[in-house]
Amino acid sequence: MIVIIEIKxxxxxxxxxxxxxxxxxxxxxxxxxxxxxxxxxxxGCGKSVTALSIMRIHNMETTEFKxxxxxxxxxxxxxxxxxxxxxxxxxxxxxxxxxxxxALNPSMTVGNQIAEVLLRHGRDANAKRLSSKxxxxxxxxxxRRVKTPSPxxxxxxxxxEFSGGMLQRAVIAMAMACSxxxxxxxxxxxxxxxxxxxxxxxxxxxxxxxxxxxxxIITHDLGVVANIAKNVAVMYGGLIVESGAIGDIxxxxxxxxxxxxxxxxxxxxxxxxxxxxxxxxxxxDLVDPPAGxxxxxxxxxxxxxCKDHMPPESALSETHLCRCWMLDPECPLKxxxxxx
Amino acid sequence: MSSGEVFxxxxxxxRDFRIGKDTLRxxxxxxxxxxxxxxxxxxxxxGCGKSTLGRLLxxxxxxxSGKILYKGKSVANLNKRESFEYTKDVQMIFQQPYAxxxxxxxxxxxxxEGMRIHQLGSAKEMSERVSGLLNMVGLNxxxxxxxxxEFSGGMRQRAGIxxxxxxxxxxxxxxxxxxxxxVSIQAQIINLLKRLQSELNLTYxxxxxxxxxxxxISDHIGVMYLGSIVEVANAEELNINPLHPYTQALISxxxxxxxxxxxxxxxxxxxxxxxxxxxxxxxxKFAGRCKFANxxxxxxxxxxxxxxxxxxxxxxxxxxxxxxx
Numbered sequence: 001m002i003v004i005i006e007i008k009x010x011x012x013x014x015x016x017x018x019x020x021x022x023x024x025x026x027x028x029x030x031x032x033x034x035x036x037x038x039x040x041x042x043x044g045c046g047k048s049v050t051a052l053s054i055m056r057i058h059n060m061e062t063t064e065f066k067x068x069x070x071x072x073x074x075x076x077x078x079x080x081x082x083x084x085x086x087x088x089x090x091x092x093x094x095x096x097x098x099x100x101x102x103a104l105n106p107s108m109t110v111g112n113q114i115a116e117v118l119l120r121h122g123r124d125a126n127a128k129r130l131s132s133k134x135x136x137x138x139x140x141x142x143x144r145r146v147k148t149p150s151p152x153x154x155x156x157x158x159x160x161e162f163s164g165g166m167l168q169r170a171v172i173a174m175a176m177a178c179s180x181x182x183x184x185x186x187x188x189x190x191x192x193x194x195x196x197x198x199x200x201x202x203x204x205x206x207x208x209x210x211x212x213x214x215x216x217i218i219t220h221d222l223g224v225v226a227n228i229a230k231n232v233a234v235m236y237g238g239l240i241v242e243s244g245a246i247g248d249i250x251x252x253x254x255x256x257x258x259x260x261x262x263x264x265x266x267x268x269x270x271x272x273x274x275x276x277x278x279x280x281x282x283x284x285d286l287v288d289p290p291a292g293x294x295x296x297x298x299x300x301x302x303x304x305x306c307k308d309h310m311p312p313e314s315a316l317s318e319t320h321l322c323r324c325w326m327l328d329p330e331c332p333l334k335x336x337x338x339x340x
Numbered sequence: 341m342s343s344g345e346v347f348x349x350x351x352x353x354x355r356d357f358r359i360g361k362d363t364l365r366x367x368x369x370x371x372x373x374x375x376x377x378x379x380x381x382x383x384x385x386x387g388c389g390k391s392t393l394g395r396l397l398x399x400x401x402x403x404x405s406g407k408i409l410y411k412g413k414s415v416a417n418l419n420k421r422e423s424f425e426y427t428k429d430v431q432m433i434f435q436q437p438y439a440x441x442x443x444x445x446x447x448x449x450x451x452x453e454g455m456r457i458h459q460l461g462s463a464k465e466m467s468e469r470v471s472g473l474l475n476m477v478g479l480n481x482x483x484x485x486x487x488x489x490e491f492s493g494g495m496r497q498r499a500g501i502x503x504x505x506x507x508x509x510x511x512x513x514x515x516x517x518x519x520x521x522x523v524s525i526q527a528q529i530i531n532l533l534k535r536l537q538s539e540l541n542l543t544y545x546x547x548x549x550x551x552x553x554x555x556x557i558s559d560h561i562g563v564m565y566l567g568s569i570v571e572v573a574n575a576e577e578l579n580i581n582p583l584h585p586y587t588q589a590l591i592s593x594x595x596x597x598x599x600x601x602x603x604x605x606x607x608x609x610x611x612x613x614x615x616x617x618x619x620x621x622x623x624x625k626f627a628g629r630c631k632f633a634n635x636x637x638x639x640x641x642x643x644x645x646x647x648x649x650x651x652x653x654x655x656x657x658x659x660x661x662x663x664x665x
Contacts, residue, residue: 042522042523042524042525043493043522149612163613163614164613165612165613166613193385193386193549193613193614194385194549194550194590194593194594195385195589195590195593195610195614196385196613197593197595198592198593198595198607198609198610199609199610201595202609220522220523221523221595222523222597223594223595223596223597223602224595225597226595226596226597226598226599226601226602227595227602229599246599247599250597250598250599260524261523261524262597264523264524264526264527265523265552265597275531275534275535276527276530276531276556277527278524278525278526278527278528278530278531279524279527279528280528282492282494282495282525
């Protein structure tokens, strides 16, 4: 398997009024060619920061990359100049943002916004830059490809004339315009209604298999993960606490946080008058993150060692990694197997 | 649980908004009833009028036509004193815990405001009640002196619940109270709302866009589409045996957090988006996206009719559709 993106020991901090927020605290990730990796976690766990680091689109006045590297096809993205990076963004790595209403320029027609990407990066059959006429034609073609009705008319309209679902299609068209190798989708369906979400997820999957693009999808919705992902990384408190193939996470999860997340959404079989299983408490403050496992305060299994010492990553199988002291061979506690 | 009496009900409730020359009918001829101590879940996609309906019930909006009956009495005919009483009895929990708490007031002041207006006790009694309420919703008494910005989303929502309960309401409209919260926090808030309901014998209208949550908390569920209720049923019944093609699509569209089941099942895909509710013509509003729609559907709007099973549905072709499946 070819590894297309490899993140090694990524640490990212933001300097804020309250102090240094350690948003990502040592993340290792691999994305294989033609793979779909879902990064799951709650708000503030560092999932978006990790993915946006690949694109290097943070506000550099407040962001500090403390350590680590991101290899894209063998190239270390942190070593590239801004100019070189611009040739990768939108060209080799595409991005779909959460809220299509704010991701597009409100004062530019949708067609022109898609054409802009093509004018900047696109080449014709003779490796020549595209003329604006060709770019516009390709933009319309892309709108048609993402199933926009009457694309010629739509291309000349402004974002406010589109519905949320149609806009997200336009954003997907834009991200796919230069046939990137990697597509990063940051909560692509969170702002959409369920019936539209189903359409958009289908479209992303279709585009992915058609153009053989590797996908990183960031989401907090385990239903979306189940629908689209092949591999999953669960983040909590700036760390990946568990990662593995989709079956490892859904059927063999070994971290109490992953288990808690799965439990709190399994409303299907629960008896009606029984309270839902919830995870009490709130995520840790990353200005002053705990020295040990970040989940300690909310974990029903927490031991003394958890508070002060960071659990090592244990390999449960070739694909399945988990950070929990309960996996230590000397630990007498075992994660209770609950039926979902 | 329900004592059988009708606590609050609406009759042909309609609300229009003027948009320039056009009319947007946000709530269209909605009739439903709710027994004391019950939870009625209201689901639908954005723009279906579910929040408008909730706001009509707390009288944030006036109905264009139709009426709301509270304990059998029309809300529009209440005198001044009864109206004032109604604002105490009926409270609302808002969707956005960030936008619904005044940033310049402390949590204590926010909770106290309603009590002060309704003159529920002396200053000392009110302060004591604030501490009691904060404890009841899982916060600490000392949080009363903090400002909303110091709180996380889940804590703010708890404060919003304490605010709504401060005046001893009987009926609470919960307008998507958990959709702005993280998954692990959502379960906490749902458990809290359920516990408070049984302790205080509250009646809830629970508005959401997600059927799985509503199913857990509700006794009955109504599904709304473009201002109309298209199906009403007992919560379990609706999930197991949805009869309206829109409800069927809605249930089918929600992803199941289980990869094996998710891959196996066949989805009913709806084409396109929810159409605009402005100047809607005659006929069933779902006809444009419904694969079963015929000419009759496009010409005549179906009325909500009750089936012997207690299920109510607004669909001309219900019998044929559900025979096929």
